[in-house]
Amino acid sequence: MNTRVQSLSERIEQLASYKSDGLFMEPTAGDGKSEDILRNLSEAQNLALGTAVGVGVQTVLQPILYWKNATQQGLAFTLKPNIIYRGTLASCCNLGVLCGLQFLSAGVIQKAITGGVDRPMTTAEEISAGFFGGALSGPACCAMELIMIQQQRHGGTMLATPGRIVRNYGLKSILRGNVASTLRESVYTAGYLGIVPATQKFMKRNYGVPSYIGDIVGAAVGGFVCTFVSHPLDTVKTCMQGDVERKQHAGLVDTFKTLYRDRGGFRSLYRGFAWRYGNVFLDFMLFNALMRHIAPIVYPDLLVG
Numbered sequence: 001m002n003t004r005v006q007s008l009s010e011r012i013e014q015l016a017s018y019k020s021d022g023l024f025m026e027p028t029a030g031d032g033k034s035e036d037i038l039r040n041l042s043e044a045q046n047l048a049l050g051t052a053v054g055v056g057v058q059t060v061l062q063p064i065l066y067w068k069n070a071t072q073q074g075l076a077f078t079l080k081p082n083i084i085y086r087g088t089l090a091s092c093c094n095l096g097v098l099c100g101l102q103f104l105s106a107g108v109i110q111k112a113i114t115g116g117v118d119r120p121m122t123t124a125e126e127i128s129a130g131f132f133g134g135a136l137s138g139p140a141c142c143a144m145e146l147i148m149i150q151q152q153r154h155g156g157t158m159l160a161t162p163g164r165i166v167r168n169y170g171l172k173s174i175l176r177g178n179v180a181s182t183l184r185e186s187v188y189t190a191g192y193l194g195i196v197p198a199t200q201k202f203m204k205r206n207y208g209v210p211s212y213i214g215d216i217v218g219a220a221v222g223g224f225v226c227t228f229v230s231h232p233l234d235t236v237k238t239c240m241q242g243d244v245e246r247k248q249h250a251g252l253v254d255t256f257k258t259l260y261r262d263r264g265g266f267r268s269l270y271r272g273f274a275w276r277y278g279n280v281f282l283d284f285m286l287f288n289a290l291m292r293h294i295a296p297i298v299y300p301d302l303l304v305g
Contacts, residue, residue, distance in 0.1 A: 050104065083152075087149075128190075146175075150164075195221070232269035
């Protein structure tokens with residue numbers, strides 16, 4: 001009993017060395033541990049941390065994701081909970097698995113870039129690690145989002161939907177839209193694991209502002225850039241996955257052409273942009289908030305000096 005009390009007391013003292021800024025936490029000077037959380041953790045720890053963060057964020061933002069998908073596919077707006085929360089389990093599994101894979105792969109790439117040396121990473125290095133980490137998660141993202149979108153359109157359970165798709169359209173249909181999905185995830189992950197932390201550290205070092213200000217600026221600017229660059233890919237992917245029957249959209253290039261020709265030109269590729277930018281901005285903010293709260297609680301010995 002005394003050992004447990006002592007262990008709890010030590011953990012509280014460790015966490016007390018973290019300064020809190022509302023939703024955000026930042027470490028004080030420690031014993032030489034890296035300022036980048038992912039570089040301090042093992043692959044298994046990054047996987048677990050990313051999974052927890054992803055599930056938490058998606059649980060909060062499911063309605064925005066539905067409205068974005070519906071707008072891109074030209075579906076009517078609705079506030080009915082039984083519709084907007086349809087596919088929530090699939091989308092939580094999707095973002096949980098994706099964030100877990102992205103935390104893991106980006107952490108591996110960060111360690112490879114620095115050679116295990118505790119040194120500050122350049123902005124280009126952080127963004128590159130996020131980009132290639134995101135690319136590795138593309139196929140998994142493609143399959144899970146296809147299941148979620150098909151649930152949103154046609155109903156059915158998370159387990160029954162992939163069976164129906166494979167039975168009716170073949171096994172390869174599970175990866176429909178994979179190229180667009182992989183490119184989109186690369187840009188997205190470069191944003192939240194590259195642009196946001198790089199902006200936060202730059203503003204803190206050069207202007208002395210609290211970390212949460214840098215996070216807000218990074219999420220706003222980085223979120224906009226990433227959304228603008230990747231949204232046409234997201235629109236094409238969503239339309240392809242909503243139409244596994246291939247009635248309107250065949251392949252990647254054909255879908256681009258169809259949207260441009262039949263649905264209003266260049267603007268058609270940015271349908272749902274406002275919903276997605278809002279979703280991405282909140283994603284980037286909440287990823288940082290949850291990561292900074294969860295990591296030092298679960299892994300205090302590795303993160304607190």
